[in-house]
Each structure stands twice: as structure tokens, then as C-alpha cells.
Amino acid sequence: MPTTSPKKANYQGAAINAQAYLKSSGMERFLNQCVNSCVQQRVNDPYVFMLRKLTQNLTEAELQQFGLVRTAKEKQIRISEEQG
Incomplete structure (x- = not known):
């Protein structure tokens, strides 16, 4: 009967x-939905698409913590100019 090495057991436990x-x-579930939507829609920039999905439910204060602002015109996220 094969035994599992301690290293492999640690890896399996972590997984x-x-x-x-x-x-x-x-x-x-959320990440699967993001990836599936991205593939189904064949978006031009999957990273921007996923960033918008990830940030759509954040408050303005939460966005500002990461140097992001939601533009009023398009309701999209952009990187704030003043955040270096």
C-alpha cells in the first residue's frame, strides 16, 4: 500500500x-462567473472586464483606498491621477 509523503500531504491539505x-x-462562484462572462462575450480586454466586475460593488471610499475612482459619466473605474 503506497504511503503519502509528508510534503505531498501538506500540499494536499493546503489545497x-x-x-x-x-x-x-x-x-x-464569482470568479467562475467572471471568467465565463468574459469568454462568452469575447471581450477585447479581459483584465479590464474582470476589474470592473471585481469593483462594481465597492463603495467610493473603498475604491479610493486603492487609488480608483468611478467616473460619473460612464460609471466605470479608472486609476486616479493623484495616486502615484
Whole structure:
């Protein structure tokens, strides 16, 4: 009967914990939806598309913490000029 090395067991344990966290936090579902939408829509810039999805529910204060602002005209996120 083969035994699992301690290193492999640690890796498997970490992977199981990470998977449980992704499921319980809703991140797995959210990220799958983002990727699926991106592929279905064949967006030109998948990184910008996913950034918009990731930030759409943030408050203005939360956006500002990361140097982002939502433009009033387009309701899109851009990097603030004053944040270096």
C-alpha cells in the first residue's frame, strides 16, 4: 500500500483548505462567473472586464483606498491621477 509523503500531504491539505475557503467565501462562484462572462462575450480586454466586475460593488471610499475612482459619466473605474 503506497504511503503519502509528508510534503505531498501538506500540499494536499493546503489545497483542500484553499478549496473550502473559495467555496465558503463565494469567490469560486464569482470568479467562475467572471471568467465565463468574459469568454462568452469575447471581450477585447479581459483584465479590464474582470476589474470592473471585481469593483462594481465597492463603495467610493473603498475604491479610493486603492487609488480608483468611478467616473460619473460612464460609471466605470479608472486609476486616479493623484495616486502615484
